[in-house]
Amino acid sequence: MTTPTLTLCVLAEPTIPGLDSLSPFCLKAHRALHLAGLPYLVARADRPDAHRAHNPTGQVPVLLVGDRAVPDSTAIVHELLRLAPGTLDRGLDDRALAEAWLWEELSDTALNGFYVAARWADDDNWPAVRAAYFTAMPAPVRAVVPALLRRRQMQTLHARDVWRAGAEVCWRRYRDLLDRLDARAPREGFWLGPHATFADVSLFAQLHGLRNGLTAKQRDWIAARPNLTAWLDRVDRATRAPHAAPTNGRHHADVATAR
Secondary structure (H helix, E strand, O other): OOOOOEEEEEEOOOOOOOOOOOOHHHHHHHHHHHHHOOOEEEEEEOOHHHHOOOOOOOOOOEEEEOOEEEEOHHHHHHHHHHHOOOOOOOOOOHHHHHHHHHHHHHHHHHHHHHHHHHHHHOOOOHHHHHHHHHOOOOHHHHOOHHHHHHHHHHHHHHHOOOOOOOHHHHHHHHHHHHHHHHHHOOOOOEOOEOOOOHHHHHHHHHHHOOOOHHHHHHHHHHHOOHHHHHHHHHHHHHHOOOOEEEEOOEEEEOOOOOO
């Protein structure tokens, strides 16, 4: 079967080395495509709603499969399972496949709540995050818009019951979750066996995105869990693009070796 041209619609390229995207869901889509061994183009924009023509919600990522748009990172994983059978679910029987989807759901909901809190709610991180997200904005806009967007994100975090009890409770819950993930992390191989799967990619996207200077406190908490850190490093190596070369103002990721 000939795979149609794939184009991943994402946010602007971040300035943080080793980070595919400031969005964990875009990061998840990048690494899933690499693991699937599928070449793809990258269409970047400064704002998610710049891709609204492909997704009425104005959210990213969106994978264009030829002219057909596949929005949402979970739907993209399903599409890649169809396009490249046996890559993202290698070695999984029906029971393990069901478990992989449970880990994917935990990543996109529980872990993502802490990810958003680290970027938008944590006062220690906000100055660096604000600079990384909004430096390109004109000064008059930058004086108003970041605070408005932060207020909206805080309201969402309250609604999700992530920040409702405040910072101390939020980060205690997060450290408890890291402890459990560290205890569960495999000493070798990957989350559900010897091969990396979409479960690894999903968990990785929400954790690896915090392993940088924008969220130094959360980075250090992850680094203090040796089993979790070693597993994250293995997933990073297994799902990283071999290299990327510019193509007509976009980027083209060469075929990665399926694992």
